[in-house]
Amino acid sequence: MLKRFSRIYEVFCIVFCLFLIVIFMLAVSNLPPFGNEDNPVNNEVSERYIEEGLDETGAVNIVTGMILDYRAFDTLGESHVLFIATCAVLILLRKDRPGESQKSDRTHEPKNDIILQSCAKIIVPPIIIFGIYVILGGHLGPGGGFSGGAIIGAGLMLYLNAFGFEKSERFLTAKTYRITSICALGTYAFCKTYSFYTGANNIESVIPLGTPGNILSSGLILILNICVGIVVAGTMYTFYAMFRKGDY
Numbered sequence: 001m002l003k004r005f006s007r008i009y010e011v012f013c014i015v016f017c018l019f020l021i022v023i024f025m026l027a028v029s030n031l032p033p034f035g036n037e038d039n040p041v042n043n044e045v046s047e048r049y050i051e052e053g054l055d056e057t058g059a060v061n062i063v064t065g066m067i068l069d070y071r072a073f074d075t076l077g078e079s080h081v082l083f084i085a086t087c088a089v090l091i092l093l094r095k096d097r098p099g100e101s102q103k104s105d106r107t108h109e110p111k112n113d114i115i116l117q118s119c120a121k122i123i124v125p126p127i128i129i130f131g132i133y134v135i136l137g138g139h140l141g142p143g144g145g146f147s148g149g150a151i152i153g154a155g156l157m158l159y160l161n162a163f164g165f166e167k168s169e170r171f172l173t174a175k176t177y178r179i180t181s182i183c184a185l186g187t188y189a190f191c192k193t194y195s196f197y198t199g200a201n202n203i204e205s206v207i208p209l210g211t212p213g214n215i216l217s218s219g220l221i222l223i224l225n226i227c228v229g230i231v232v233a234g235t236m237y238t239f240y241a242m243f244r245k246g247d248y
Helices: 002-029 044-057 062-070 072-093 114-136 145-168 174-200 221-245
Strands: none
Touching: 044 062, 062 072, 062 221, 072 174, 072 221, 114 145, 114 221, 145 221, 174 221
């Protein structure tokens, strides 16, 4: 019986995959020609972003203005997806059986690698500082919360590889990640709720856009970039830590 079910399951998987391939190929074949002026991408929405983005958002970087102002609700959903994904991995990987022994984080890596630790002491601080710079300057040029958070997350993972959990958990634990992520997501939601409410009711916002090009400009976009950066950096580090240790 089990063998027959396995055979049916394999056939069903093949048929389902073929069905998806046909659907995707039909969808691609019905796409409009590339570069056609009547394509949806060449409509008044993108024109509005380009022509009015600086005046309406105060962000010199049009991409950041679009992501964290015009499409800020979508970005909020993406940040929540990262947090929920981390929670799901924690549930799947955690070791909560009574009496289950924990493996040392040094089991599968060189112990007290002087070269790695010496390089990490030199490299990690500039990486973290550069990540902060990318986050804070996201509304002025290339960068933002996602890219800056990824840079900081990479620096934290390098520090963990060099010095292990004993030292990294002095400043970043699972509890710290949960608190910072919830605070960042809550701040993001609160700020954009205010923007949505004022915009939908034609109420002028009391938050000035500032002078384009200054660090303190673009209204709430700077704060939103910081919130996104915190979530992304914490999520990257937590994913890596949980896959290494399990019960992080």
